[in-house]
Amino acid sequence: MVAATRSGLLRGLALSGAGAATIYRGAKGHWPMMNGQSGPPEMSATVTINRPVEELFDLWRDLESFQSLAPRVDSVAARGKESHWEASLPVAGNLAWDAEITHEERPNRIEWRATNGPVPMRGSVTFKVPPGNRGTEVMVRVVAEPPGGKVGAKIAGAVSRLPERQMRRDLIDFKRQLEAGELATVDGQPHGRRLPTLARDGSNA
């Protein structure tokens, strides 16, 4: 019902399911199906998480423990400000990339840059405490720095169109794991006979 086409497309692409870590920490992306779309190569998402700002900052900064919140990331090896990431993603297959934290101000901001991939990116996460005991606002911003020319334009288009919704969803899942301790799910629960034409999830035909 809601942007089914678009989300179907999203799920087929490399970033989907990568969890917060991949793009927010500066993954090398891989967008095999996009072509010819243009737009600013930037995306952002914000959620408010009902946890103290220091806790969120420290969790984000502790790259290796952060991995547990990004289920498709296979491994993170961190040393100081530098890290190496490996992930196996649907469609895109196995990916690896390096990231470097370029600036940090505990507990308010982390900036990073991803290198050694086809799509160089930089990103930042900002933690802000709103007045009145409302938790912590977490804003993530990712900017692709694609090469020029035709290839660059394709990548730019892909970055701007594709993952912002997915990125927001990943951020919501991050919030949910921290607040509720689990992700609400209905996958695997029983149901009656689905009509073949309506079994959009493919679970029963």
Next chain:
Amino acid sequence: MRAVTWHGKNDVRVEQVPDPEILSPGDVIVRITSTAICGSDLHLYNGYIPSMMPGDILGHEFMGEVVEVGSDVKRFSVGDRVVVPFTISCGQCFYCERKLWSLCDNTNPKPELAETLFGYTPAGIYGYSHLMGGYAGGQAEYARVPFADHGPIKVPESMPDEQLLFLTDIFPTGYQAAEYCDIQEGDTVAVFGAGPVGQFAIKSAFLLGAEQVVAIDRVPERLQMAAESGARTLDYTDADVVEALKDLTGGRGPDSCIDAVGMEAHGTGVMGVVDRAKQAVRIETDRPHALRQAIQACRKGGTLSIPGVYGGFIDSVNMGAAFNKGLTFKMGQTHVQNYLEPLLEEIDNGRIDPSFVITHQLPLDQAPEAYRMFRDKQDGCIKVVLKP
């Protein structure tokens, strides 16, 4: 197990489906001893709630015995007898911390649908469409209860299911509706719709100190039941409701009005016909006749409390009347968790016996007949309890 499943408008079936399993460490599995059909299930049955899928298991009013416990569950163990609130809540978010349980941020697995329709997602609800999370419901032999530490309560073995079952929804829903009226000494409360929620709103308004409660419906058995609770009754098919309420309140109008009807009101007159036509062709998703009347009837500065479910869009609401009379609107899905313990105590000390509302008890296998009977208000049907 056997479960009641939705297959389209006016089509519910009893099917054999797999037993539910623990899917998250916070889950428990409940073997259901009693479950009920809610008036709001009729909105699904009549096809007015979007995002249902054929095969969805219905039901959000159920209780039973815990038979399996997830590894993170602290408050329950196998063998506990529990009542399960229809709202699924995480207990940790901004909303849960403020006891706004039905607005929980974290329990709708598919928030995007609700965000598109409502701006933000409310809590997940059992058996109430994929808009509300797509959770399998409790009109079945077993149900999975997620976030178990933040929902169900244990209930004593000494009290029968019939007294406890309605803690899941309609008793708290009627009670919250009455509480929203902020009832003061001498108040008159008008309750539009004397279905099960209306019946509990009437009882609750008296518990909270209302001087006079007026029940408005057209079904004789419902009006009779309301009268037995001490309410004055009005049959809207042979009275001008607004005038009649004026007459019953010395010309002032009721201090508060409760719309316990919601999106499928049976309007009379021109607007009733217009609403039906619009809803039939989906120009309007909800028929707000009771709401309009309640707005019109309410005294200046009064409160309109809305437990009746709305799902989408309504037309021609007399906002001018609401504005110029300075009405307060209070509404929403019930924050059931707030009422479980206090209302259990009210039952225990004998101030109310919720089983008064039950007119039919049937085996789960007869759910299709039960839905039809409840929809058509046949055989004096007010509330059906199903036994798996």
